[in-house]
Amino acid sequence: MDNFYRWLLSTSxxxxxxxxAYIEKDLRHQKRWVMNEDKWEDMKMLVGQIISIxxxxxxxxxxxxxxxxLTRLYKLLLAPMSEEKSLNHAISKNxxxxxxxxxxxxxxxTINQYFHQKRxxxxxxxxxxxxxxxxxxxxxxxxxxxxxxx
Numbered sequence: 001m002d003n004f005y006r007w008l009l010s011t012s013x014x015x016x017x018x019x020x021a022y023i024e025k026d027l028r029h030q031k032r033w034v035m036n037e038d039k040w041e042d043m044k045m046l047v048g049q050i051i052s053i054x055x056x057x058x059x060x061x062x063x064x065x066x067x068x069x070l071t072r073l074y075k076l077l078l079a080p081m082s083e084e085k086s087l088n089h090a091i092s093k094n095x096x097x098x099x100x101x102x103x104x105x106x107x108x109x110t111i112n113q114y115f116h117q118k119r120x121x122x123x124x125x126x127x128x129x130x131x132x133x134x135x136x137x138x139x140x141x142x143x144x145x146x147x148x149x150x
Contacts, residue, residue: 001063001066004019005060005063005066007019008048008051008052008055009052009055009056016048016052017048019048019052020044020047020048021044023044024040024043024044024047027043027044027047030078032078032125042131042134042135042138043131046099046130046131046134047077047127049099050077050095050098050099050130051070051074053099054095055069055070057098076092077095077125077126077127077130078125078126078127079125079126080123080124080125081120081121081123081124081125081126081128081129082122082123084126088115088116089115089120089129092126092129092130093111093112093115095126095130096133097111106140106141106144107137110136110137111133111137114137115133119136
């Protein structure tokens with residue numbers, strides 16, 4: 001756990017990718033998702049960013065605290081969205097919002113729009129819903145890019 005903690009919060013991209021690989025390995029081991037390699041890469045990056053940004057924003061006191069909080073965060077991500085009881089699923093939404101810079105207004109607007117339009121599927125995991133929102137955001141980016149290039 002010490003190495004994972006260090007890798008996850010490292011400024012070295014190579015070390016963070018090492019931590020993200022452990023996350024991907026665990027997600028694949030659960031056999032909850034069937035997706036192509038590109039989607040797995042996106043999923044790995046999304047979960048890795050959510051976890052690493054969360055712990056950069058709210059640092060753990062020590063490795064034991066990190067381990068306990070990581071377990072809770074992971075359980076939240078894997079639980080059905082219906083079990084996330086914050087008002088309008090604000091906790092889940094903020095996990096996704098936190099990975100974007102404060103000045104990334106387009107990303108923040110798209111996330112808010114997705115959550116306010118009730119596109120969430122309550123019976124699916126929080127992670128599934130965040131991933132679908134993330135994919136929706138990437139589609140919106142591509143649409144804006146193509147509109148500018150036309």
